[in-house]
Amino acid sequence: MPTRLADRRPEVAVDSLIAGLTPPPLFADVRFDSYRPDPAEPTQAEAAAVLRRFAAELAPPARKGLFRRSPPPAGPAGVYLDGGFGVGKTHLLASLWHAAPSPKAYVTFVELTQLAGALGFARLVTELSGMRLLAIDEFELDDPGDTVLVSTLLARLDEAGVRFAATSNTLPDRLGEERFAAQDFLREIQSMAARFASVRVDGPDYRHRGLPAAPAPRNEAAVVEAAQGAGASLDDFGELLAQLATLHPSRYGALLDGVRRVCLTGVAPVPDQNVALRLVVLVDRLYDRQIELVTSGLQLDALFSAEMLAGGYRKKYRRAISRLVALARLAA
Template identity: 30%
Template sequence: MSNVNALYQQRIAAGDLRPDPVQQDVMPQFQRIADGLTADPVKRGLFRRAAPPPAPKGLYLWGGVGRGKSMLMDLFVDSLGDIPVRRVHFHAFMQEIHSAMHEARQRGVDDAIAPVAADVASSVRLLAFDEMQITDITDAMIVGRLFEALFAADVVVVTTSNRVPDDLYKNGLNRQLFLPFIELIKGKMEIHELASPTDYRQDRLQGSQVYFAPNDASARAQISAVWTDLSGGEASPLTLEVKGREVVLPAFRNGVGRASFYDLCGKMLGPGDYLSIAQEVKVLVLEDIPRLSRNNFNEAKRFVTLIDALYEARVRLICSAAAQPEMLYVEGEGTFEFERTASRLREMQDKDWGQSDT
């Protein structure tokens, strides 16, 4: 087991990170949890078995995108050594919970949350969630009881979020039923804002090329290098459930998604799907945009809808394409309407694009 602050200082010394006093301020919170997880059992008398130490309060680390929340949590997880811990994106975790509950119901279990929570609690002492965000009514109805069971089993939770707890599931359907969960978070977790003025994700892209055309070997190599830099070279698929259907981003990590044009525009996706993607990702790497015409009219329409969703959500777009925006769609029905999309693609290449969202 390592000291998380020591790992942080090592990254600074290696030139991988810049010193940030706001990031430094959260280190005692991580150390508090690590100390609690490794505390000695509590002695209860000469003839009684020592009891496990009480679980430390968890941590709810919130702040704007690109402030280093996920990076700090990953450092903390890396510092824990042999302590059973799982680090997972919150949305992916909830998808697993839904699947496990479905299997439990098929076995005839009436209260499916109980055995699912017990299975999770038996395998970990700490759950590290990236990007807690509640946007789905089904998740909102499940998450309270699930976390109650996890906390009762002394599972410690550390999570990052872009929202203060009081803004979770804001304006959601039947939100009053969700409010006890917010109070549960406040009671079981320390709330810490990471209010750094620096958006490190944008800094990485500052002045960097984000639109690569033509889509040749050089473009593919450059966009892969950008992806590796932003994701650390590690990623897993992200499955979003939209109105009972699954929408899959093939690669996702720390708010950065990667997909091909075909993945998102070659399939029968609609505005709701693209809005859900835009809510989940802060940066999207989109590859292999072809020339558009009457021959792929449906794909072109979906591409227009996708760009609109990304634009409105201020998502940073990095893409490779067959041609510059103005030359992507030069013949056939829809060329006039595409002029707005081409203009947005140009605007989204600006070095300051997306910063107003933070």
């Protein structure tokens, strides 16, 4: 019998949450030496060189004491990779994390805000203050509240001597002349702006790639058959969405423990933005683990309404579609 994700109630200990702040499985084996910069885009090789130096310069944490303060870092407190999609920023960020000395943490911007909700701000500051490096992938500016939260967190960690690296989340239609720029990022972390080094990573314009065509959904009987193998789950799409609403997003990864193929029947349009944003988080966890996806019902590239794809969270939804399609192709 295949497992039902909708029946799972994962519990994740705080220690496990902190220990799990590592690059996703998809980037577990990347290193600077495996990065292949485009010869036609010199900023890619330059960015790799900057991050290699940054890793070498990371200072050990200051000894803790009642009246001791961490010394200021020898170089910039952080490095910010500014560029569009598909230019290797995450590969470089994960390579920096692997090259950096411990203790260190790697997290996406969304995961960081979720940790603040799960642990509380003060506890999160305590847990991260001993890190030598905090790497934040896909720094987002589409939610002012979350941006202020993370900016405040970085200021507190900066005082403790933590060093940072971050990547941007450029919107597809803001590339080129109107794209997300380093100034936008630095403006949101004004207390630390002077201590961040901005590094451009150029490459092909994401807009010219478009969204991949989704494979045709299967019939329900084929989905049920695909769920009979070991490591497979089988759920009704609506029931799974309802289950996500009962779990803190920090548990979505644990929800997938031991699962290699997710099978969903009755896929239908996502009803509202709250549901859509929870689904985006689950899709990221599926993609991180490269879990196969088999579905019936609506084609995956039609999940989100035209209004959603034109709204402020369109980058998240476009990324989710791209990743869902890639996982469906894995199963095919």
